Amino acid sequence: VALSSKTINTFGGLTSFPRYDRSKISPGILHIGVGNFHRAHMSVYMDSLFNMGLGQDWGIVGAGIQPGDEKMRSNLEKQDWLTTIVELDPSGLSARVTGAMVDFLPVDIEAILVGLTDPRIRIVSMTITEGGYFIDAATGGLDIEHPDIRKDASHPDEPQTLFGMIIRALRVRRERSIPPFTVVSCDNLPGNGHVARQTVVGLARLSDAEFADWIEAEVAFPNCMVDCITPATTARERSIVREQFGIEDTAPVVCEPFHQWVIEDTFPNGRPPLEEVGVEFVSDVTVYELMKLRILNAGHASTCYAAALLGYHFVHDALADEDIREWVRALQIRESIPTLGSIEGVDYSQYLAKVVERFSNPEIGDTIPRNIADGSDRQPKFILPTLRDALDQSGSIDGLALEIALWCRYCTGVMENGDKVIIQDPIADTLTAQAEEAKTHPKAFIEIGTVFGDLVDSQKFVSAFGNWYSKLLENGVRQTLKDYVAMGS
Template structure:
């Protein structure tokens, strides 16, 4: 996104001193900060989370942990932030209270699609000791059902054919690591900040396998010498709207081409394995631990699972945001049953955390009217998200002879969502790496709920045998799907809650 705004009217280093007193800004000299991190994936979440934690570390006096931000595909975010010297505004919203903070942790921004040589050169520098990632689940080029590299993925096959000009996440990381190895530079640590279960394990699996396919020695080097800690990240960050830009411009007295919006809450739990060092993120409130798994399980299932359930049901009902969904007379009751019956019993003990209390806090966060988190935005990439968020806990309940109650309703709503419209004239697009295949199935069986359910349950990349082969789960899903298609959302939820 190019922006014709004159430099005099644009956020940038030269204008920091002119900001109103109420606007927080970097309390350190950015000219004295050097990069220590390359971050891959410049979406809103990374800038509302990683950028803020790291900004706090720099404010405490560290000078060697600035971030070089890299977007892998679209140049839009780079075009927006480059003229601003990497600065952007965090708009923190809660119940009508807006607070502005300019973040200075990103020292430079680049686009891998057009600046590949510069990106690889940056990643190969000895001072870069950590590479962080937020590219969403589909960016890992993996098979969600197994966690392994999808060796037939078009970008993977292209990168293996031309490994020094990579386009995929694993290809980019492996080429940067090869350059470091050949130059005698120790490998950086690779830290995933995406909503994947055991994201460090998955990142290691896809990167090490790609390296092995490229060169056996390189594969051993990556598998044996590179650290891939896991982390759990939590902050609700809706997509930035023009109205948000207007709010920020009014508060700054300057234009910011791409601010980020977030709730006040934030949490980061990190497995503490960084052989070449890391920022003191714990000084900014992060939790460093030996085992992230309980925290990530709680968050993926309780927060993200509830979000997915709200998203698919809400899109079917024409409800645009999570806060509006939580104002519905029926949907909050469905989410409470999801937590109580299907999710909380599957969450392992979490140090220092009452999981039931965590879900009550989530309910309050979901109701925040200042956060316009679009249900259609949350609905994206369901083929990647349903498994870790909802099908995994459902499988655990099935294994102990406790049939999940709400997950079949969520799956039915997702199946109906794939039809990309309803009888009331509403229409939407399915954003998913498997969209072409899934929507084709939905078109073929759009008027036959049983056939539609059977065809989708046969997609093994999404549904493991323990789910697809469980007769009660399939029966409940099909019944809910038929009700959603024949009777609509309100009647379906009423029958579900009060039967």
């Protein structure tokens, strides 16, 4: 049966569906980038809130400016903006239908500008991918040479980019004495609020410095940490929804049962009472981001290079291998967690246990290749800051050096069984050449300056790395992982 407002009550076995009168939900949030993640995350929290009878003046209005958004809009329109969410629980899949979205603006700049100036809209949220913020890769600042940025800077009254539209709408709101909305980026970027602010204020400054100052002073951009693994929807997921739950949904979402949202409580124009449904409001999200980077993301990295070398394809299969699981746990407990400051109410070892449990979920089907691509970009974010802190604190760095040795070993392009793999990385050729040279001169790998910077000057690190790399080459991956684990016993 096709999903719609009329059929919603006919589906048996849903864990949840809108029990509120959707016609009474008024718009309060305009969300840009209605992909899968938004519908698995924010929109689920909002649906739960509405089901409790709370925050019903915070309905979500969707918007998007990409060609693909047109298709999403027309799919969702046919089902009255309802979405089926399938939770990939290893003990059995379950489905719910959410109704927090009450409208989706046409994919049209004028329509979006009208939406952004609606006084009822008090939050503008976005999931537009890490690449959507016009960041200059070299400086980390706004890419002012980008042609779209240049166009919006010279014609601020006819914006083409999403950020140009936000600026234009803020100006109209100021002229009409409508308080500004709060901008909430839910993209997976450390300091996502700072990044969104940098783009909005930076672009405004290119045409009107006084107005840029006003935005900086008046508009809030809270940072947040978001988490819920949400794979892309394919024909397979649509057929699960049809066959297992009897729902014909052209755009369902599948995701893991785990959800986390930690957000800075800076909402001058109000916010929904999301703490009622498990969202954590804090004054500074940095420590939570660090926890995620150093335990979850670093956990993926340390699992996946070892797993690739041992011939695994799926993350859950790798975690079922005791040698890999114990290696990952030992590294985190001995070397990552000690670099993290304490967070009230957070138990890092519980968080780690949950991460291992999530990685072990076979329903997610997350792959090793997805997690090992672009190591030259990921290692400096997920591993090297921990290494620098551990060095500064004179802590143990053996496991971190082994993780880098595993990455180096992987970069040779030949796995333990002799299989050759293509290294997916913008500097793949350099990585492979230096990994080869490191077989006789270990420092060669650490001399890749764009990755390791001044870490090459740490004798302690260079020698630990060389030690592990030669062990990997002589004794193989499995024995070396066992050796590291045994060091603590």
